[in-house]
Amino acid sequence: MSAPSxxxxxxxxxRGKREGRIFQVLxxxxxxxxxxxLLILLIGVAYQARGWLDWEFLTSFDSRRFPDKAxxxxxxxxxxxxxxxxxxxxxxxGIASALYLEEFARxxxxxxxxxxxxxxxxxVPSIVFGMLGLTAFVYMFGLFGAQGTFQVNQLSFLGLTIxxxxxxxxxxxxxxxxxxxxxxxxxxSQEALRAVPPSLRHASLALxxxxxxxxxxxxxxxxxxxxxxxxxxxxxxxxxxAAPLILVGATTFVLYAPGxxxxxxxxxxxxxxxxxxxxxxxxxxxxQIFNWAQQSKPEYRQHVAAAxxxxxxxxxxxxxxxxxxxxxxxxxxxxx
Amino acid sequence: xxxxxxxxxxxxxxxxxxxxxxxAREQVIQFALLLCALVSIVTTVGIIFALVSESVVEMSGSxxxxxxxxxxxxxxxxxxxxxxxxxxxxxxxxxxxLVGTFMVAGVAAMFGLPIGIxxxxxxxxxxxxxxxxxxxxxxxxxxxVPSVVYGYFALIFITPYVLEPIFEDVFGMEVEVFNVLxxxxxxxxxxxxxxxxxSEDALRAVPRSLREAxxxLGSTKFDVSVKVVLPAAxxxxxxxxxxxxxxxxxxTMAVAMxxxxxxSTAVSLLKGHQTMTGFIAQMxxxxxxxxxxxxxxxxxxxxxxxxxxxxxxxVSQQVMRRxxxxxx
Numbered sequence: 001m002s003a004p005s006x007x008x009x010x011x012x013x014x015r016g017k018r019e020g021r022i023f024q025v026l027x028x029x030x031x032x033x034x035x036x037x038l039l040i041l042l043i044g045v046a047y048q049a050r051g052w053l054d055w056e057f058l059t060s061f062d063s064r065r066f067p068d069k070a071x072x073x074x075x076x077x078x079x080x081x082x083x084x085x086x087x088x089x090x091x092x093x094g095i096a097s098a099l100y101l102e103e104f105a106r107x108x109x110x111x112x113x114x115x116x117x118x119x120x121x122x123x124v125p126s127i128v129f130g131m132l133g134l135t136a137f138v139y140m141f142g143l144f145g146a147q148g149t150f151q152v153n154q155l156s157f158l159g160l161t162i163x164x165x166x167x168x169x170x171x172x173x174x175x176x177x178x179x180x181x182x183x184x185x186x187x188x189s190q191e192a193l194r195a196v197p198p199s200l201r202h203a204s205l206a207l208x209x210x211x212x213x214x215x216x217x218x219x220x221x222x223x224x225x226x227x228x229x230x231x232x233x234x235x236x237x238x239x240x241x242a243a244p245l246i247l248v249g250a251t252t253f254v255l256y257a258p259g260x261x262x263x264x265x266x267x268x269x270x271x272x273x274x275x276x277x278x279x280x281x282x283x284x285x286x287x288q289i290f291n292w293a294q295q296s297k298p299e300y301r302q303h304v305a306a307a308x309x310x311x312x313x314x315x316x317x318x319x320x321x322x323x324x325x326x327x328x329x330x331x332x333x334x335x336x
Numbered sequence: 337x338x339x340x341x342x343x344x345x346x347x348x349x350x351x352x353x354x355x356x357x358x359x360a361r362e363q364v365i366q367f368a369l370l371l372c373a374l375v376s377i378v379t380t381v382g383i384i385f386a387l388v389s390e391s392v393v394e395m396s397g398s399x400x401x402x403x404x405x406x407x408x409x410x411x412x413x414x415x416x417x418x419x420x421x422x423x424x425x426x427x428x429x430x431x432x433x434l435v436g437t438f439m440v441a442g443v444a445a446m447f448g449l450p451i452g453i454x455x456x457x458x459x460x461x462x463x464x465x466x467x468x469x470x471x472x473x474x475x476x477x478x479x480x481v482p483s484v485v486y487g488y489f490a491l492i493f494i495t496p497y498v499l500e501p502i503f504e505d506v507f508g509m510e511v512e513v514f515n516v517l518x519x520x521x522x523x524x525x526x527x528x529x530x531x532x533x534x535s536e537d538a539l540r541a542v543p544r545s546l547r548e549a550x551x552x553l554g555s556t557k558f559d560v561s562v563k564v565v566l567p568a569a570x571x572x573x574x575x576x577x578x579x580x581x582x583x584x585x586x587x588t589m590a591v592a593m594x595x596x597x598x599x600s601t602a603v604s605l606l607k608g609h610q611t612m613t614g615f616i617a618q619m620x621x622x623x624x625x626x627x628x629x630x631x632x633x634x635x636x637x638x639x640x641x642x643x644x645x646x647x648x649x650x651v652s653q654q655v656m657r658r659x660x661x662x663x664x
Contacts, residue, residue: 020557030455031459034529037525038481041485045485045489048492092372100369105370105373114373121380123645123646126588127613127616129383131634134386134620139626141389183376186376211366241482242482243483246617247620290484290487293492293593306492316480
């Protein structure tokens with residue numbers, strides 16, 4: 001093979017340089033396009049929502065006929081109740097699972113099976129969890145009621161009446177969302193536990209603490225900031241999720257808040273509502289937005305939906321801000 | 337590795353195990369934790385039971401299962417999907433829904449993958465730490481935006497302000513209000529963060545020595561990035577591709593809002609098409625009575641969706657595992 005002449009070499013180098021330049025510009029454009037998309041999306045939604053998002057929007061229920069009277073109050077309370085119960089169910093189970101897998105389980109088939117199972121559950125589409133929720137919580141496998149195995153309609157104790165089967169209610173939705181976000185919480189908590197140095201455990205055990213004392217008093221507090229961050233991210237996913245809730249029965253048009261508690265003062269006036277709310281029918285913010293975006297009137301489709309989106313995004317941003325603050329503060333305090 | 341094992345766990349040399357209250361408490365707590373960990377297994381069993389009991393085998397006493405009334409042959413070969421019609425007009429062929437689903441996923445892949453992979457190359461090979469510190473949170477935000485918001489974005493912005501000016505005004509083609517292209521584009525945007533961060537991880541896992549060897553042979557940065565680093569990370573990138581397509585197949589709200597409700601086997605990007613998830617969402621909005629064949633068709637479609645995404649996820653994990661073995 002003959003060596004290329006100096007002229008050819010310069011040409012080759014020049015071409016290589018040009019190729020490199022073009023490629024770099026392409027990469028640069030792709031990278032910044034995501035920033036552009038996010039900006040267009042946020043500015044566009046805010047533009048459509050301006051003039052429609054006011055105090056009245058936050059404090060009134062939906063309206064079928066008058067777009068300027070429609071509000072997101074039912075969705076706000078519905079989301080609040082659903083998320084409250086989702087947190088109550090998912091956080092203890094999620095952290096306990098992570099503790100078992102990281103601190104107690106021996107390496108063996110059981111741990112491996114659970115681990116693989118969690119990885120696969122994380123990839124199951126959210127709507128499939130909705131179908132599980134419909135069968136397992138709303139209808140409870142048809143075990144109760146008229147033709148069911150158990151002829152019971154409800155369970156009451158301490159003034160609390162639990163309908164059987166649960167039906168389309170807040171708790172059924174919260175249980176469904178719990179199963180959906182559990183894999184996220186478990187994986188995040190496991191990572192946080194893994195980040196706690198073994199020396200901490202060794203020190204505690206060497207001082208005569210039992211396994212559980214070590215885990216509950218040393219490891220868990222040290223891992224709390226990491227776990228909290230993961231939990232908040234998982235919960236914000238549940239806040240924005242609508243697909244499984246369509247199946248579990250969040251209604252699109254609702255003119256009341258669960259338990260008829262539509263303002264904080266109602267809790268004082270109507271304490272019984274607190275016991276009724278978990279088993280009341282409901283709607284959530286994403287479902288209301290979905291409903292508005294499908295209306296034929298352009299005011300609903302464009303503006304009311306946009307106002308709802310701004311409220312939803314504001315809630316999500318608030319949650320994420322809390323996660324960032326926790327991460328920041330823990331970085332300052334704990335240093336291994 | 338499971339660090340720090342309590343001393344009594346493997347204490348058998350000389351130490352006798354005594355029954356104490358605290359030791360019993362430890363056992364009870366450990367058992368309770370195990371029960372919580374088993375919730376995830378129960379969830380999987382529950383999903384499979386719920387889907388199979390309504391679609392394949394009759395289990396919950398609500399009459400015949402879906403495939404006992406509609407033959408599997410009809411389900412997979414019939415080219416019409418019309419569960420809401422009565423009598424002879426009622427057809428259960430999943431093909432139209434599959435066509436819709438994979439058209440949306442295909443558009444999403446064509447839109448999200450190149451941008452995601454090029455971004456990953458930029459972030460891992462070219463970008464300064466400052467640029468990374470801006471882009472990373474932006475990608476996290478994009479991933480955190482709820483899917484209804486993307487559905488709204490497709491309906492209110494992409495179709496009227498992007499697709500209509502291009503296709504109607506320039507090419508004179510009709511763009512329907514609900515169309516596959518707008519749904520595919522937003523689903524592509526939704527999968528972009530996954531593709532980008534997974535591909536970037538794969539690219540960064542390529543050892544430095546490989547790049548340095550490339551430079552030592554006189555290659556340019558472009559040559560090293562495209563001909564050395566990208567091929568070395570290809571399995572990670574393929575895994576991210578599979579995961580992204582599986583996400584796109586399972587994506588519901590944005591698709592239900594933007595892609596329309598017309599089941600059809602015609603391949604047309606500017607028309608509305610119903611997808612599997614779109615059908616489930618639309619059908620369950622209408623309060624279908626439990627026990628009817630329409631209700632059970634939900635579970636048959638759900639089972640198909642579950643199997644498709646599960647297979648793609650497992651293949652993706654396998655590809656990922658192979659890529660890990662190369663350099664560790």
